[in-house]
Amino acid sequence: xxxxxxxxxxxxxxxxxxxxxxxxxxxxxxxxxxxxxxxxxxxxxxxxxxxxxxxxxxxxxxxxxxxxxxxxxxxxxxxxxxxxxxxxxxxxxxxxxxxxxxxxxxxxxxxxxxxxxxxxxxxxxxxxxxxxxxxxxxxxxxxxxxxxxxxxxxxxxxxxxxxxxxxxxxxxxxxxxxxxxxxxxxxxxxxxxxxxxxxxxxxxxxxxxxxxxxxxxxxxxxxxxxxxxxxxxxxxxxxxxxxxxxxxxxxxxxxxx
Numbered sequence: 001x002x003x004x005x006x007x008x009x010x011x012x013x014x015x016x017x018x019x020x021x022x023x024x025x026x027x028x029x030x031x032x033x034x035x036x037x038x039x040x041x042x043x044x045x046x047x048x049x050x051x052x053x054x055x056x057x058x059x060x061x062x063x064x065x066x067x068x069x070x071x072x073x074x075x076x077x078x079x080x081x082x083x084x085x086x087x088x089x090x091x092x093x094x095x096x097x098x099x100x101x102x103x104x105x106x107x108x109x110x111x112x113x114x115x116x117x118x119x120x121x122x123x124x125x126x127x128x129x130x131x132x133x134x135x136x137x138x139x140x141x142x143x144x145x146x147x148x149x150x151x152x153x154x155x156x157x158x159x160x161x162x163x164x165x166x167x168x169x170x171x172x173x174x175x176x177x178x179x180x181x182x183x184x185x186x187x188x189x190x191x192x193x194x195x196x197x198x199x200x201x202x203x204x205x206x207x208x209x210x211x212x213x214x215x216x217x218x219x220x221x222x223x224x225x226x227x228x229x230x231x232x233x234x235x236x237x238x239x240x241x242x243x244x245x246x247x248x249x250x251x252x253x254x255x256x257x
Contacts, residue, residue: 007034007035008034008234008238009031009034009035009036009091009237009238010034010035010036011035012035012037012090012091012142013036013037013038013082013086013087013088013089013090013091014028014031014036014037014038014039014089014091014092014093014237015038015039015079015082015089015091015092015126015130016028016031016038016039016040016041016095017041017042017093017094017095017122017126018041018042018095018096018097019038019040019041019042019048019064019095020040020042020043020044020047020048020051021042021044021199022197022199022226023095023149023194023197023226023229023230024093024096025047026226026227026229026230027093027095027226027234028040028051028055028062029051029054029055029058029060029230030227030230030231030233030234031093031230031234031237032055032058032060032061032062033058033060034234034238036091037061037062037086038055038060038061038062039062039063039064039086040052040062040063040064040065041064041065041067041069041078041096041126042064042066042067042096043066043067043068044066045066048064048066049064051064065081065082068122069096069118069122069123069125069126070117070118070121070122070125071125072125072128072129075125075126075128075129076125076129078129079129079130079133088133088136088137089130089134090133090134090137090138090142090145091144091145091147091237092126092127092134092145092146092147093147093149094123094126094127094146094147094148094171095149096122096123096126097118097119097122097123097149097167098114098115098118099161099164100114100163100164101158101160101161101164102160102163103159103160104162104163111163112163115163115164115167116163119167119168119170119171120167120170120171123148123171123174127146127178130146131146131182131187134146134187135182135185135187137186137187138186138187139185140186141241143186143188143237143239143241144188145187145188145189145190145236145237146175146178146182146187146189146190147189147190147192147233147236147237148171148172148174148175148189148190148191148192149171149191149194149229150168150171150172150175150192150193151164151165151168151171151193151194152193152194152195152249152251152257153165153168154168154171154172154173154191155169155193156257168193172191172193172247175189175190175191175246175247176191176246179246186241188237188241188243188244188245189244189246190236190244190245190246190248191246191247191248192229192232192236192248192250193247193248193249193250194224194229194249194250194251195224195249195250195251195252195255196221196223196224196252196255197223197224197225197228198224198225198226199226220254221252221253221255222254223252224250224252229250232250236248
């Protein structure tokens with residue numbers, strides 16, 4: 001990854017959902033280290049407070065809002081508070097998500113709905129709440145960025161991952177359309193599509209077939225770390241305004257597909 005200068009994001013305000021762990025936490029640290037003021041959004045207040053303290057002790061700027069992104073009115077309230085406090089928002093990293101693979105014949109309807117609610121509805125709630133601020137930022141001299149975290153599952157076939165993969169296909173395809181809609185207004189839209197990343201997502205898996213496959217893959221390859229994805233996001237949003245990475249696929253070197 002190309003090394004970026006400290007302060008490359010100075011003066012920019014970044015909103016990060018799912019910031020309490022994994023890719024969201026790593027991204028918050030990476031963007032703050034480059035000078036962005038980071039607004040941390042997640043459900044777990046204790047984790048958010050600890051992350052905010054760590055960022056500030058490292059010389060960064062951060063504040064936090066406890067929010068469930070599936071609650072549209074709560075997300076809109078938080079968006080208003082973030083904009084009121086900072087005067088702008090010009091980076092949104094839509095990271096909150098869940099992965100619950102199960103065979104479709106198992107009819108785990110509650111898990112289907114949980115993935116749809118968070119991976120699609122939650123993502124749309126955040127986009128709806130912050131797009132106007134991004135368009136306003138994009139009308140100025142600097143860049144504005146909407147970064148949606150998708151997955152290689154959006155395109156590749158993984159048995160028992162049908163609903164999860166469907167939600168991520170939505171994220172990828174939506175991002176392509178939003179780029180066409182918002183690019184002329186100065187807003188860059190990027191979908192980040194990682195392969196296997198070592199995060200809490202794997203601990204949520206309760207289907208033995210998928211869990212065994214994930215565990216077995218650890219002996220065959222070195223998984224990505226959240227920091228690897230965070231570095232790619234930081235690179236993407238630090239590019240000159242004229243440059244938009246539409247889709248970024250990040251794979252463990254040993255993962256074939």
